[in-house]
Amino acid sequence: MSQIRYSRLPFHKRLAANIRRHPALYIMLIILMVYFAIFCYWPMYGNIIAFQNYKPIKGILGSKFVGLKNFQKFFGSYYFGRLMRNTLLISFYNLLFGFPLPIAFAVLLNEVHNQAFKRTVQTITYLPHFITTVVVCSMITQFTNSEGFITQFVNAMSGHEGSLIGDPMAFRTIYTVSGVWQSFGWNSIIYIAAISGINPDLYEAATIDGANRAQCMWHVTLPGIRETIVIMLIMACGRLMNVGWEKAFLLQSEATYETSDIISTYVYRKGFTENDYSYSTAVNIFNSVINLILLTATNKISNKLSGSGLW
Numbered sequence: 001m002s003q004i005r006y007s008r009l010p011f012h013k014r015l016a017a018n019i020r021r022h023p024a025l026y027i028m029l030i031i032l033m034v035y036f037a038i039f040c041y042w043p044m045y046g047n048i049i050a051f052q053n054y055k056p057i058k059g060i061l062g063s064k065f066v067g068l069k070n071f072q073k074f075f076g077s078y079y080f081g082r083l084m085r086n087t088l089l090i091s092f093y094n095l096l097f098g099f100p101l102p103i104a105f106a107v108l109l110n111e112v113h114n115q116a117f118k119r120t121v122q123t124i125t126y127l128p129h130f131i132t133t134v135v136v137c138s139m140i141t142q143f144t145n146s147e148g149f150i151t152q153f154v155n156a157m158s159g160h161e162g163s164l165i166g167d168p169m170a171f172r173t174i175y176t177v178s179g180v181w182q183s184f185g186w187n188s189i190i191y192i193a194a195i196s197g198i199n200p201d202l203y204e205a206a207t208i209d210g211a212n213r214a215q216c217m218w219h220v221t222l223p224g225i226r227e228t229i230v231i232m233l234i235m236a237c238g239r240l241m242n243v244g245w246e247k248a249f250l251l252q253s254e255a256t257y258e259t260s261d262i263i264s265t266y267v268y269r270k271g272f273t274e275n276d277y278s279y280s281t282a283v284n285i286f287n288s289v290i291n292l293i294l295l296t297a298t299n300k301i302s303n304k305l306s307g308s309g310l311w
Contacts, residue, residue: 045060046060046281047281047285048060049063049277049278049281050070050071050278050281050282050284050285051065051066051067051068051070051278051282052064052065052066052278053066053069053278054277054278054281056277063278066278070278070279070281070282071282071286073279073282074279074282074283074286079261079266082258082261083261083262083263083266084263086259086260086261086262087241087243087262087263087264088240088241089172090172090175090176090243090248090262091239091240091241091243092240093172093175093176094176094179094180094243095236095237095240097176097180098176098179098180098183098184098187099232099233099236101180101184102183102184102185102187102188102191103188103191103225103229105125105184105185105188106188106191106192106195106225107191107195107217107221107222109121109122109188109192110192110195110217110221111213111217122185122192124185125184125185125186125188126185126186126189127185128181128182128183128185128186129182129183129185129186131182133244133246133247133250134246134250136178136182136247137247137250137251140165140174140178140251141165141251144163144164144165144170144174145163145164145165145166146162146163146166148163148164148165150164151163151164151165165251165253165256166253166255166256167256168255168256168257168258168259168260169259171251171252171256171259171260172259172260174251175247175248175251175260178247179244179247190228190232191225191228191229194224194225194228195221195224195225197224198220198221198224198225202220202224203216203220206219206220226306230302230306233298233302234295234298234299234302235295237294237295237298238291238292238294238295238298239291240291240294241263241287241290241291241294242264242287242291243262243263243264244264245262245264245265245267245268248260248262248264248265249265249268252265263283263284263287264287266283267280267283267284267287268280270283299311
């Protein structure tokens with residue numbers, strides 16, 4: 001009866017009653033809302049300058065409105081094709097090699113029954129994630145310059161001459177391989193957690209039916225984490241255009257711009273080096289729109305093919 005009377009109360013009275021019952025939860029909710037309002041939504045106001053000839057001395061409200069001129073300037077520039085090609089290729093390589101490896105690692109690690117060895121392997125593969133980007137880039141530069149041991153090994157095996165880090169043709173490989181090395185162990189955590197939630201009875205039933213370990217992995221483990229894989233794939237596709245600019249910026253040089261210059265590093269140069277704030281904001285908005293389109297399209301395709309998605 002009390003539940004029926006409660007459901008008939010007006011919304012504001014039910015809300016007040018919930019706040020009195022769970023004040024700590026609402027305090028945490030308010031803190032979270034304030035955080036997103038200040039650091040996520042309020043900065044969107046600054047995107048207005050993409051449609052202006054922004055002058056800091058005049059401010060956002062006082063700068064001249066130019067419409068889509070900055071977008072047209074980017075689409076017609078020499079750099080548009082190069083930036084799109086480099087960003088998409090590096091993102092594609094990261095997705096092609098960096099996405100399936102954590103899944104394979106988690107599935108194989110699940111087959112290890114020696115807990116001490118399993119924990120040791122997990123710790124070793126997690127460690128690179130905690131190395132800062134600056135340190136990683138410094139290591140890469142030292143190992144792939146003209147005197148680095150990786151350069152000397154590759155040169156001896158392939159006949160390549162000169163440093164690898166200064167070779168435009170080697171930049172994407174260096175970026176992708178180092179990124180996979182740094183992240184695959186950490187990215188496997190979510191798949192390991194998903195595998196731990198699979199009912200052990202399914203493995204027992206498969207074994208009774210005559211399935212070996214490989215068949216159990218293929219018919220029990222992978223289907224058991226399918227939804228997790230789909231969601232992670234959708235999110236990865238939604239980040240295709242967001243190649244980490246810090247690493248690209250620290251590794252690239254003028255000699256490698258042809259293959260290393262991506263949208264995020266271009267935005268940084270135009271905004272902070274050349275002080276062309278309106279143009280750099282327009283390029284960044286274009287990048288965000290492409291990400292939104294990719295995320296929506298991937299989610300729609302996933303819903304049609306597998307029946308599961310983010311929404």
